[in-house]
Amino acid sequence: MDKQNVTIYDVAREAGVSMATVSRVLNGNSNVRQTTKEKVLQVIDNLDYRPNAVARGLASKKTTTVGVIIPDVTDGYFSSLARGIDDIATMYNYNIILANSDDNPGKEASVLNTLLGKQVDGIIFMGNEIDDHLRDEFKRSDCPIVLAGSVDVNNSVPSVNIDYVDAVMNETNRLIQHGNQKIAFVSGPLKQAINKDYRLKGYKKALNSNHIPFSDDLVFETTSTYEDGYNLADELIKKNITAAVVTNDELAAGLLNAMTDRGVVVPDDFEIFTSNNTKLAKMLRPQLSSITQPLYDIGAVAMRLLTKIMNQEKIDDKYVVLGYEIEERQSTK
Incomplete structure (x- = not known):
């Protein structure tokens, strides 16, 4: 039999079952007796049958x-x-x-x-x-x-x-409770709604509820790369900023490593909170505090x-x- 042309009909005939039963086996339906299932799978294997996704698509x-x-x-x-x-x-x-x-x-x-x-x-x-x-x-x-x-x-x-607004408000609040007054908002592009209309809003809400004035001077817009984070360190140190809320783990990694390279001890001299809790957050030393999204x-x-x-x-x-x-x-x- 030409393997190219093996059909579900051939499998059913060879296994001595109905086409519906073969279909149930293929779709992982539990409504098939184990012995029948094994027999059908053996025939599929012997005939090297490949369900035709296009044909299945046409049928359904x-x-x-x-x-x-x-x-x-x-x-x-x-x-x-x-x-x-x-x-x-x-x-x-x-x-x-x-x-x-x-x-x-x-x-x-x-x-x-x-x-x-x-x-x-x-x-x-x-x-x-x-x-x-x-x-x-x-x-x-x-x-x-x-x-x-x-x-x-x-x-x-x-x-x-x-709820990105609530999450960033929550992490910013924690940095304020740790005694930080000058907290940077280090962000990916602000033309992206998730940064401008959600995360930045959460950061502002936290400042507002703690009676800390918002300053544009503490908002740093980047392209979300490791290099951007690394290159920000000098400016943050110069402005006496003591903590940062960061919207992306790679950015946070760059900032953390640049601070460490400059002898700034994280978290004693500078605290970092990141947003995505990807594998990177746990791989770095010190490990990054983060919002954890499911x-x-x-x-x-x-x-x-x-x-x-x-x-x-x-x-x-x-x-x-x-x-x-x-x-x-x-x-x-």
Whole structure:
């Protein structure tokens, strides 16, 4: 038998079962007796049968494929989210097409359209900036879209996040309680809503509730890289700043190492709080205090929400806010 042309019909005939039974085995359905399952799997192995995803898609009017747009595959924050997405996708028999958008809104729109051209059933979008052009693209597509760990001030599509305002307010409050008056807000690009409309807002709220005047002089905008963090140290030392709230773990790593290289002892002379609690936070010495986001869960819940929308199931909440915690390690007192 030509292996290219082995069908589910051939497997069923050879195993002496119905096609529905073979289908149940392939989809991991537990409604099959163990002996039957083993027999079917043995036949699949013998015939070297490969389920045809396209044929399955035609039969069910679905390609069972989900597009995932990620701004930077190498960023631990987004790769942790992607793991949660992938595990739930597998559970519900969806394949994933992963697309890298280089954190560029212009490229994000073209990546979105490329995925739509591939007839995906749904899209999970992770990106740091959602502008009007991208919102228009979301609106134009008939495809369900869910944001994971990304914010849209307009709530144009369903999303799964933590309360970033509250989290940054919480960590800033702790630095104030440790006796710091001059606290830097070290941030990625402020044109990104997550930094300007959420994290910065949380930082300002903490200052305000502690009657500390806000100063633009203490806001440092960067491109979120290790080098940017490293290069900031001299300026922070010159301004007698004693602590920093940092929006990204790589930035925080750069700042920590530069302070250490200049003989500034963290946390005795300078305290650092970071935001994403990626592996990096625990690898550094001293270990970084951080907001801890349930990254895997954000990805998993976003994927589950997407499957519900794709299958037109009832949805209680389109804008899911998960809990966060604050983990104080050695970079704060």
